[in-house]
Amino acid sequence: MTEENQTKKSPILETSSDAITQARELMRLARHGSISVLEPETGYPFVSRTNCVLTMQGEPVFLMSDLSAHTKAIKKDTRTALLLGEPGKGDPLAHPRITVIGQTERVDKEKNPELETHLRTRYINRHPKAELYNSLPDFFIYKMKVERASMNAGFGKAYELTREELLLDETAANELAPVENRIVTHMNEDHLDAIQHYAENLCGKEPAKWTISACDPEGVDLIVGDKTARLRFDTLCATATDVRNELVRLAQIKH
Numbered sequence: 001m002t003e004e005n006q007t008k009k010s011p012i013l014e015t016s017s018d019a020i021t022q023a024r025e026l027m028r029l030a031r032h033g034s035i036s037v038l039e040p041e042t043g044y045p046f047v048s049r050t051n052c053v054l055t056m057q058g059e060p061v062f063l064m065s066d067l068s069a070h071t072k073a074i075k076k077d078t079r080t081a082l083l084l085g086e087p088g089k090g091d092p093l094a095h096p097r098i099t100v101i102g103q104t105e106r107v108d109k110e111k112n113p114e115l116e117t118h119l120r121t122r123y124i125n126r127h128p129k130a131e132l133y134n135s136l137p138d139f140f141i142y143k144m145k146v147e148r149a150s151m152n153a154g155f156g157k158a159y160e161l162t163r164e165e166l167l168l169d170e171t172a173a174n175e176l177a178p179v180e181n182r183i184v185t186h187m188n189e190d191h192l193d194a195i196q197h198y199a200e201n202l203c204g205k206e207p208a209k210w211t212i213s214a215c216d217p218e219g220v221d222l223i224v225g226d227k228t229a230r231l232r233f234d235t236l237c238a239t240a241t242d243v244r245n246e247l248v249r250l251a252q253i254k255h
Contacts, residue, residue, distance in 0.1 A: 011158050019159045023151050023166060026098045027054055028221060029228045030084040031126065035062075037073035037080055046073060052082070053119075053126040056173040056180065056216045058166055060100060060144040061119050063130055067138055078103040080144060098151040100166075104144040116141055121181055125213045126223065172217040172238035179240040180215050187212045187220075187247070194251040198222060201255035203229040215243060 013019070032051045039046045048070040052060045060082055064071045074080060085097030109116040119141050124130055133139055149161045187195060188211045199210035199222050210229070214221040217236050222229040231250065237243045 011156075012160050013158060015159050015161055015165060019151065019153065020161065020165050022096065022153055023098055023149060023159070023161050024058060024168075024218070025230055025232075026085050026096055026151070027058060027060070027100065027166070028219075028230050030086075031223075031226065031228060033060075033082045033084040035070055035080060035082050037070045038077045040073055040076040046070065051123075051127050051130070052084075053123045053214070054216075055119065055122070055143065056177045057168045057170055058216075059102075059146050060104075061123055062104070062142045062144075063120070063123050063127075063134065063139055064142050065133075065136075065138050066140065071142070074104050074142065075106075078105050080104040082144065094154060096151070096153045098149050100144065100146055100149045102144045102146040102148075104142050107141045107143050109141075118177055118180075119143065122214055125181075125184060126221070168217055169236065169238075172236060175238050176215070176217055176240070176243070183215050183240060183243055184212050191247075191251075194247070195222065197251060197255075198231045199224075199229050202250060202253065203231055205229050220247075 030052060032049060034047050035050045036045050036047045038044070046069060048068070050062055050064070050070065052062050055061055080102065082100045083097060084100065085095060088095045107116045107119060120134070123141070124134060146163050146166055148163060149166055151159045151161060153159065195210050195212055196207070198220070199205045200207055203222065205227070208224040208227070210222045210224045212220050213223045217238055219230055219232040222231060233246045235246065237246050
């Protein structure tokens with residue numbers, strides 16, 4: 001068989017449920033990433049570091065200054081890419097990372113006041129220090145409309161993921177969104193012991209003053225300082241009652 005006739009094996013693996021779970025986990029755990037935009041003057045790629053959080057459904061959200069170079073570029077061309085994933089110790093190429101591709105636009109507060117407030121609250125809960133510049137007149141909420149992603153989960157583990165594979169069920173996310181902050185506030189004010197149990201015993205994290213920063217149909221995000229953890233639910237939770245029942249169940253799991 002000649003070389004021309006040999007079937008070349010694609011480096012891209014077939015997307016599995018485990019790959020989808022890992023991709024969503026990488027995105028949920030990220031506090032910051034490298035955002036790539038196109039320079040208006042030259043058309044060349046321009047990369048900057050930015051903090052982020054995800055929407056309830058799983059799309060990246062940013063609090064950006066109009067004075068930053070990447071914001072100015074986005075205003076001219078919304079096409080963006082976002083690299084997420086911590087390099088960790090040793091070879092940085094051995095650690096999982098994901099590049100999310102889509103179009104990023106400002107969330108208009110006048111047209112969508114409830115959405116803008118919800119996303120801004122989600123962002124501040126994830127990045128409490130951002131409260132220092134949250135009220136400045138040149139800072140606005142931007143959201144990426146995800147189109148697809150490329151994940152490298154380690155040597156020989158490359159995947160291409162669609163929008164549908166990356167995002168949660170929209171109906172469940174929309175139903176839970178209005179009560180999310182109430183759930184987060186209640187847990188952080190009244191159930192800190194349970195949160196420490198989630199972080200230390202269920203997520204395997206070091207003892208610390210962990211709090212919940214966000215909730216979605218698949219789980220809750222935990223933070224302490226610059227560290228993050230992800231507690232996944234065993235079932236999809238679309239209502240406050242669903243979330244409460246699952247958090248109670250998880251709190252009762254003995255380590």
